[in-house]
Amino acid sequence: LRPGSKFHGSQQSDRQRYDVQVEIKHVDMNESFLCGYLRIQGLTEDHPTLTTYFEGEIIGTKYTFHTKHPEWGSNEKVDMQHWQRFPAFRPLAKQARRSDFTFKNFAQKENIFMRWKEYFLVPDHRVRTISGASFEGFYYICFNQVAGTVSGIYFHAKSEKYVIIL
Numbered sequence: 001l002r003p004g005s006k007f008h009g010s011q012q013s014d015r016q017r018y019d020v021q022v023e024i025k026h027v028d029m030n031e032s033f034l035c036g037y038l039r040i041q042g043l044t045e046d047h048p049t050l051t052t053y054f055e056g057e058i059i060g061t062k063y064t065f066h067t068k069h070p071e072w073g074s075n076e077k078v079d080m081q082h083w084q085r086f087p088a089f090r091p092l093a094k095q096a097r098r099s100d101f102t103f104k105n106f107a108q109k110e111n112i113f114m115r116w117k118e119y120f121l122v123p124d125h126r127v128r129t130i131s132g133a134s135f136e137g138f139y140y141i142c143f144n145q146v147a148g149t150v151s152g153i154y155f156h157a158k159s160e161k162y163v164i165i166l
Contacts, residue, residue: 001034001112001143002027007150011040018042022150029107032058034114037122043133052118052135053125059113060106065089065096067115072138073157079140082153086142089113114141116152 005024010017019041027034034056041049057063065083067074074082080097083089088111095101106112118135120126137156143149 001145007148009150011154029058032060032062034058038116038118044130047130047133050130050133051122053120053122054116054118054139056114056116056141058106059103059115061102061104063115064099064101064103065092065113066099067138069117072117072155074138074155078155082140082155083113085153086111086113086140086151088142088144110144110146112143112145114143115139116141 001024003024003026007022009020011020012018021039022036023039024034024036026036036054036056037051038054039049039051043050059065065079066076067079076097076099080093083096084093089096092103096103103109103113116139118138120135121130137154139152139154141150141152144151
């Protein structure tokens with residue numbers, strides 16, 4: 001997990017599968033922060049390739065497994081339902097329910113957990129909505145440092161559930 005890392009894979013909804021590429025641009029483990037670009041192919045006819053800028057919160061000593069952004073539409077129950085879908089999270093589940101739980105030494109663990117929030121379209125940051133696509137939600141992410149794989153679940157209260165595997 002470092003600047004310049006690229007991951008290729010797919011995002012799947014109940015009906016469709018799309019090619020996805022993620023490029024990490026900046027990582028700051030001390031601030032539990034990263035950012036980058038998420039590129040998806042074939043999501044809409046008007047935009048055969050969509051690229052969005054995202055920022056990520058790394059779960060550790062600064063961010064917990066509880067989403068602290070009410071505007072993202074999640075709550076404790078939704079958080080735990082989504083995190084539970086990652087097998088790597090299950091051993092942490094009981095402790096993670098506590099709002100004061102901090103995931104110490106997270107950078108040395110096999111799996112790093114994150115939330116990725118897309119903010120705008122690249123290159124035109126003024127585009128906030130696109131017919132047939134949504135980046136109003138966010139992704140629950142599990143990065144396996146040993147295998148070098150990323151898996152994620154997209155959450156938005158009014159959207160289909162998407163699974164991303166890179």
